[in-house]
Amino acid sequence: MRFLIAMTAAGLCLSACTSGQPGNDAGGPAGTLIRDVMVASPERDAAYGPVSVRIAGDAIAEIGDDLSPRRGDTVIEAAGRYLSPGLIDSHAHVGDIPGLRPEDEQAHPGLVEVARAQIPRSYLFHGYTTVVALGSGKAPVEAWNAHDLSPQAYFCGAAPVLDGYPTNYAPAPQRYAMAPDYLHDPSRSEPLPSGADPAQHTPEAVVARIADAGAVCLKTYYETGFGQARNLPVPSPGLMQALVAAAHARGLPVFLHANSQQAQAFGLANGADAFAHGLWHWNAREATEVDDDLAAQLDRTVAAGIALQPTIQVLYGEGELLDPAFLQRPGLADVYPQELLDFYATADGQWFRDILAQYVYTGGWTPDSPVVLRVKHALRHFADRGGRLLFGTDTPSAPTYANPPGLNGRWEMDRWVESGVAPREVFRAATLGNAAFFGLDDTLGSIAVGKQADLLLLGADPFQSVSAFDRIETVFIDGRAVPRAELSARR
Incomplete structure (x- = not known):
């Protein structure tokens, strides 16, 4: 159980709901019964039902x-509604408050406290019951949980590679403490930091530490x-x-941050399991239509079973930061506290x-920008050929408030x-x-008896339109029902 939250019967009555019905005592302890609901489980081609779903404890019973x-059952009458698994954002940065520098956090401790309390709820508000902190350590995940x-x-x-991206943004003395599991390549000329032990920065040693930490x-x-x-x-x-090889020996899939054709070709040739980011940069620098060379590379990527995580909204977020009207955009007040x-x-x-x-982003990205067209056209080619897709947002992709928690994922769906x-x-x-990519599909990702009761009650069918996730009524976490309004920053 990830948390224990006391809720009254009135708080659980979300539409037509009755609690503590006389009912049948046979068959186990009381729980939650969702009646006459359509079940949208993604291993199928369409929703089925209406059926009833019983939750006992934190699982589907x-x-x-x-x-x-x-x-003693809580009964939710759900005729005309859809029950789906909770969403998974496979690329989040859970230790960050979007748009705040360390000095801002020091100057506004009250703001930090409010923001850190709300950000997890903002993901839940938009249906994300699981997140993967991509490129993280254990400590921020433990604090989040x-x-x-x-x-x-x-x-x-x-x-990361020694002195490479993304550690290059920190001064050399600090970057090694911030990213201690850096890789040293003895075939290159970069010297190790003073006092560093080469044996601790081999692929085998780095993978062992990461695996033992629970990644x-x-x-x-x-x-x-x-x-x-x-020239990093x-x-x-x-x-x-x-x-x-070291990661696979410990059962860990390998993501490669790779947003260029050159980078993805490298990953394809050297065993990557997934690419974080879509193809923003092509060898044909000015092109926006997939040419034969890129098509062949994408087809090889599909054939190799390498997964793609496009993160298109990252590009929009950079442009939208320059929009003076962005902070008045509908939906922000549900995910950011007013103080923030x-x-x-x-x-x-x-x-x-x-x-x-000041520089390259002047004017911002728009839907017609070449970089946006490139990533979308490459994604379409990949998806049309049955490529393996992972949904992630890279929230926040930079110290920008234009990648709002939870809402950024809803916008990514539109992209x-x-x-x-x-x-x-x-x-x-x-x-x-x-769920399947990360080896979590025995408990997450679909609706079946025995699986974790991380679920969404929706007012529309998610097989038909992503706008169904605008109609979340209830979020179930570990089997506990939380009305969506209770998760809003407006509460």
Whole structure:
């Protein structure tokens, strides 16, 4: 059980609901009975029902056509509604408050307290009952999971190359403490920091520490740089192959941060299991239509079973930070406390926007920008050929408030649909697809007896439209029903 929350019977009555019915005492303790609901489980092609679903404790106990309430059951009458698994965001950064620098956190401790309490609820508000902190350590995930009400967080340990992305943004003395599991490649000329033991920075040693800490995957990076940071070190083929072999020996899939055709070709050749980010940068730099060379590479990626995590909304978030009307956008007040929105509107809160406005992002990305067209067209080619898709958002992708927690995922769904991905495939990627990749599908990702009761009660069918997730009525966490309004920052 991830949390224990006391709720009254009145708080559980979400539509037409009765609690403590006389009912049948046979068959076990009281729980929650959801009656006459349509079940949307992503291993199927369509929703089925109406049926009744019984939750006992933190798990799904029964699914049947005619289940009778037991004495003490909470009964939710759900005719005309849909029950889906909770969503999984497979690329989150759970230790961050979007848009705040360390000095901002020091100057506004009350704001930090309010923000950290709300951000997990904001994910739940938009249906995310599980998140994977991609490129994280154990400590921020443990702090996140200590909240009384939050999605369950797992982490994917970071194994960057010495002095490479993303550690290059920190000064050299601090970066090694911030990312202690860095990789040293003895075939390269970069010396180890003073006092560092080479034996602790081999692929085998790094993977062992990450696996022993409880990670569900490993992430490394192929990023030559952008903006003012160029020619960054990247893994050699030998280092990457050794890292993949060590990770697979410990049962960890390997993500490669790879947003360029060059980077994804490297991952394809050297054993990556998934690419974090879509194809933003192509070898044909000005092209926006998939040419024969890129098509062949994408087809090889599909054939190899490498998963793709497009994170298109990252690009929109950079452009939207430059929009002076962004902070008035509908939905932000449900995921950001008003105190935080007020801070973002100040001169201090605009610091990262001012940085972006100085150089390459001037004017922002739009739906017609070449980089946006590239990532969408590559995604469509990949999806049309049955490529394996993982749903993740990279929230927040940078110190920007334009990647709002939870809501960023809802916007990412729209970006996929605009790219030509069918709503049922978005739904599957965000549930069972993610769960299966991380080895969590024995408990998460679909609706079946014995699985974790992390569920959503919806007013529409998620197989038909991603807008169904605008109609979340109830979020079930570990079998506990929470009305959506209780998760809003407006409460």
